[in-house]
Amino acid sequence: MEHKREVAAEPENQATDETEAASLPSVMVAGEIPGYDWETAREAVRNLGYEVLGRADESTVLLILGEGGERNGTKLRDAAERGIPCMDVRTPGRFKAAVCAGELVGSDPLPEPAKVDRSGLSERERNRLIRAWARDHGYTLPDKGRIPMNARHAYEQSNRDVSQGKAAAA
Template sequence: MAQKVTVALVDDIDGTPAEASVEFSLDGVNYTIDLSQDNATELRDALTPFVSHARRTGGRKRATIKPAKAAAPQTTDKERNLAIRTWAREQGFQVSDRGRIPAEIVEAYDNAR
């Protein structure tokens, strides 16, 4: 035997069929309410004077984020840094045994390869 389950949205204000679930937030609390088109419009109209003077602090529109590069294994970094330091000394650069290698030395190494 087959069953058919139907879910009907009902307006939380007046019990009529609802067309939308409207999300909003107030005092740090998020709310969702099911509303008919008329009640959704009424809610948006009531909030318009406040929203038009408010600062947006979040929401659905997100900033474009570049995907992160996969981290290279640490041993590869150590081997590369050792190779850069050795090459730099052979080329007459002064470079320490530890710490960050100056960008101009790394760039010169990359250009030489």
């Protein structure tokens, strides 16, 4: 008895599609784009003929900087090291205008990466949390300037991880 084996035909244009995808310019997106959710913003970029990458490679031609993008030090360093231009879209409407014009152009300066602690918060965000916590717990603080050490220390003590407390006691 003869066994016949069916072989699926490979699409003729498969190699062309892979070559085409590899030759597309790519962009990195750091942060949230005002007025767009994550997927909609990336789809808009793809519709303009770009791939969206998490890390820069030889095809990367632009960094799109959204809200909070300065916290992504890796993407900012990649862009700086490779000389990739930045398009700062933190101003509402800037990204939409570029999409409508069909052109993503980067000529904005790259910000310095925000200093973040282990929690992923920038110093400014952390200070806001400390101020809010301290006020909720009866501390009187100035709106600007240094946070008094007693308030900062009390915040640190109240938000210490249990495992840290055991290590400190040992």
